[in-house]
Amino acid sequence: xxxxxxxxxxxxxxxxxxxxxxxxxxxxxxxxxxxxxxxxxxxxxxxxxxxxxxxxxxxxxxxxxxxxxxxxxxxxxxxxxxxxxxxxxxxxxxxxxxxxxxxxxxxxxxxxxxxxxxxxxxxxxxxxxxxxxxxxxxxxxxxxxxxxxxxxxxxxxxxxxxxxxxxxxxxxxxxxxxxxxxxxxx
Amino acid sequence: xxxxxxxxxxxxxxxxxxxxxxxxxxxxxxxxxxxxxxxxxxxxxxxxxxxxxxxxxxxxxxxxxxxxxxxxxxxxxxxxxxxxxxxxxxxxxxxxxxxxxxxxxxxxxxxxxxxxxxxxxxxxxxxxxxxxxxxxxxxxxxxxxxxxxxxxxxxxxxxxxxxxxxxxxxxxxxxxxxxxxxxxxx
Numbered sequence: 001x002x003x004x005x006x007x008x009x010x011x012x013x014x015x016x017x018x019x020x021x022x023x024x025x026x027x028x029x030x031x032x033x034x035x036x037x038x039x040x041x042x043x044x045x046x047x048x049x050x051x052x053x054x055x056x057x058x059x060x061x062x063x064x065x066x067x068x069x070x071x072x073x074x075x076x077x078x079x080x081x082x083x084x085x086x087x088x089x090x091x092x093x094x095x096x097x098x099x100x101x102x103x104x105x106x107x108x109x110x111x112x113x114x115x116x117x118x119x120x121x122x123x124x125x126x127x128x129x130x131x132x133x134x135x136x137x138x139x140x141x142x143x144x145x146x147x148x149x150x151x152x153x154x155x156x157x158x159x160x161x162x163x164x165x166x167x168x169x170x171x172x173x174x175x176x177x178x179x180x181x182x183x184x185x186x
Numbered sequence: 187x188x189x190x191x192x193x194x195x196x197x198x199x200x201x202x203x204x205x206x207x208x209x210x211x212x213x214x215x216x217x218x219x220x221x222x223x224x225x226x227x228x229x230x231x232x233x234x235x236x237x238x239x240x241x242x243x244x245x246x247x248x249x250x251x252x253x254x255x256x257x258x259x260x261x262x263x264x265x266x267x268x269x270x271x272x273x274x275x276x277x278x279x280x281x282x283x284x285x286x287x288x289x290x291x292x293x294x295x296x297x298x299x300x301x302x303x304x305x306x307x308x309x310x311x312x313x314x315x316x317x318x319x320x321x322x323x324x325x326x327x328x329x330x331x332x333x334x335x336x337x338x339x340x341x342x343x344x345x346x347x348x349x350x351x352x353x354x355x356x357x358x359x360x361x362x363x364x365x366x367x368x369x370x371x372x
Contacts, residue, residue, distance in 0.1 A: 001280050001362075004325030044325065058323045063249075066291040094187050104294070105252040137244045137323035139190030139230065176187075 007059045009133050010041040011090055011145060013052030019088055019182035027166075029094065029176030030141075038090060038182060055092055057133025057145040064111045069118050076125035085129060085149040088182040089158065092135075092142035099173035100136075115168035124161045127154040142176065155181075193245045195319050196227040197276055197331060199238030205274055205368035213352075215280065215362030216327075224276060224368060241278055243319025243331040250297045255304050262311035271315060271335040274368040275344065278321075278328035285359035286322075301354035310347045313340040328362065341367075 017039030024034050035052050062070060078085075099107065111117050121130070133145040150158055162179070165171060203225030210220050221238050248256065264271075285293065297303050307316065319331040336344055348365070351357060 001327055001329060002286075002322050002325060008325060058325070060323055061286040062289055065289050067289040070289045100188075100247040103248055103251050103253040103256045108290070134323055136188050137246055137320055139188060139194060139244070141187055143187060 002058060002060065004044045004058070006042065008042065008044055008056060009059065009145075010054055010056050011147075012039050012041065012048070012054040013037070014039065014048070014050065018185055020185055021180060022183050023179075023181040025179045027177040027179050028174060032092070032178045032180075037185075038180065055135065055142060055145055056138055056140055057135040057142075058138070059131070060134045064108050065118060069112075072122060073118070073125070076122065078126040078129045080129050080131060080147075080149055082129065082149065082151075084151045086184045087150055087152050087155055087158075088184070089146075089148045089162075090180040090182065091146045091148075091162070092144070092176075092178050092180075093146060093174055094141070094143045094176040095173045096175045110170050110173075115165070115170035117165065117168070117170060120161065120164050120168075124157055127151070128158055128161065188244060188246065190230045190244070192228065194228065194230055194242060195245065195331075196225075196240050196242050197333075198225050198227065198234070198240040199223070200225065200234070200236065204371055206371055207366060208369050209365075209367040211365045213363040213365050214360060218278070218364045218366075223371075224366065241321065241328060241331055242324055242326055243321040243328075244324070245317070246320045250294050251304060255298075258308060259304070259311070262308065264312040264315045266315050266317060266333075266335055268315065268335065268337075270337045272370045273336055273338050273341055273344075274370070275332075275334045275348075276366040276368065277332045277334075277348070278330070278362075278364050278366075279332060279360055280327070280329045280362040281359045282361045296356050296359075301351070301356035303351065303354070303356060306347065306350050306354075310343055313337070314344055314347065 013035030015036050017037035019038045021035055021037060024032065026032065033052060127150055129149040131147045133147065135145055136143040148158060199221030201222050203223035205224045207221055207223060210218065212218065219238060298305070313336055315335040317333045319333065321331055322329040334344060
């Protein structure tokens with residue numbers, strides 16, 4: 001089992017919160033309403049009804065990563081919450097029914113052998129910290145909530161990383177995507 | 187996204203329901219209270235508070251199955267609800283933290299190359315219909331709810347299938363398991 005008290009993460013739109021929205025761009029599919037700020041909460045508590053949208057996801061196990069890739073990631077990836085990482089991106093993503101109907105080996109081949117998802121991400125470590133939240137099984141509007149933290153001087157590198165992934169074969173299966181850029185409140 | 191109105195399944199204990207409990211056996215880990223009957227519901231509605239335990243899971247994508255295996259399964263596996271399949275088994279299972287910490291390739295190798303999970307299951311098709319419900323991401327007490335339907339004359343074959351899987355390397359990672367045998371009410 002997975003303990004929602006520690007593994008369920010909420011990203012809630014509103015007028016309060018640690019992260020100020022610098023830009024919210026609807027990349028594909030249905031848009032997400034703009035908001036001033038985003039707060040992050042852990043656990044099963046319901047969000048404040050005064051808030052705007054709230055997206056939920058769980059911290060769960062690796063779905064495509066091999067032992068070798070996991071070791072390379074573990075050696076390089078930084079933690080969240082570094083003092084210098086005052087910029088962040090929340091990119092909720094949904095993939096198409098066609099993606100989810102593929103067997104595991106075909107999804108893996110598209111994800112890494114052909115799109116180089118993990119390999120591309122490794123090039124940007126340790127500059128960009130990353131955390132993946134799984135939302136699909138929760139019946140949420142997005143399948144994943146991807147979260148990234150980096151220093152302001154690495155935002156251009158982050159833009160490049162995102163552009164490379166969006167040009168990949170894997171991204172042909174992305175049918176909804178919103179790119180929200182944030183700055184940590186002083 | 188995954189539509190909970192069609193993909194979320196509840197198995198609810200109580201005095202009413204389509205399936206009568208013939209036997210409930212705690213195989214590993216914490217027990218589950220006995221019950222007279224089990225009902226199955228679809229969608230996000232809350233169960234009747236008069237009921238006993240209620241376990242939830244979602245119908246989701248394949249996690250280990252290759253394209254070749256998926257084709258062999260599709261050619262042989264029967265639907266649920268066959269008139270002659272008046273017996274069923276609900277076997278909720280949780281795997282250990284050690285299992286979930288393994289990378290994908292190591293979990294796949296244990297699941298199929300070493301434990302022959304799919305290959306063993308194929309031997310019992312089309313006698314035994316099967317549906318898997320994913321519960322882990324929902325913060326449920328079990329990781330999976332496995333459901334099987336078969337005719338009374340195939341219960342011995344089902345016992346053999348279950349015994350072979352329980353003897354496999356994969357089952358060393360199963361830390362909680364309850365085996366509930368059911369008969370469809372007339």
